[in-house]
Amino acid sequence: EVQLVESGGGLVQSGGSLRLSCAASGFTFSSYWMTWVRQAPGKGLEWVANIKQDGSEKNYEDSVKGRFTISRDNAKNSLYLQMNSLRAEDTAVYHCARTTAGDYWGQGTLVTVSS
């Protein structure tokens, strides 16, 4: 069974940093693109970033470029999102998802940025 479990969310002040993790199981992690998607409270889904199987290609949504870094450790079956210079508008539940078209999703971890 495919499982994706996010962690690392919490309350942080504006300008601060957080590192999110996504632990994957039930599939060959190193064979899939992985994606981060976020959802602000009461709002719709917003694609954030994705990363190729070997980490050689990374893509970002414009508002997070230069502040967020996606990475992965295939030996640990883990996906990461390093978030720096956080802003109030980054407040959201952050989901990791398998593939570039999101066939499986984790439940998400809540990031709250206080101003």
Place this chain on the structure above:
Amino acid sequence: DIQMTQSPSSLSASVGDRVTITCRASQGIRDDLGWFQQKPGKAPKRLIYATSTLQSGVPSRFSGSGSGTEFTLTISSLQPEDFATYYCLQYNDYPRTFGQGTKVEIK
């Protein structure tokens, strides 16, 4: 960026109704479109990918169609468990973009 315009933003329907949701892309995206269902407090669940391919385990009352710039999700006979919010996603180009969502409510 490719804009995905989803309509309607909400609808009220009864059990057994046929429901249609549309997504229009600001430029052609071939068939690189998926549909997702999300219930409150839950992760999104993919229903359809590549415009019309049903995800394994998804009931056959869900179907997708379209090409180029106009795409449709149809629920042939709405069931109680289908009341949720639905999103389209284009994965033809970066950044990937979602539609604004359609909330399907009980009439």
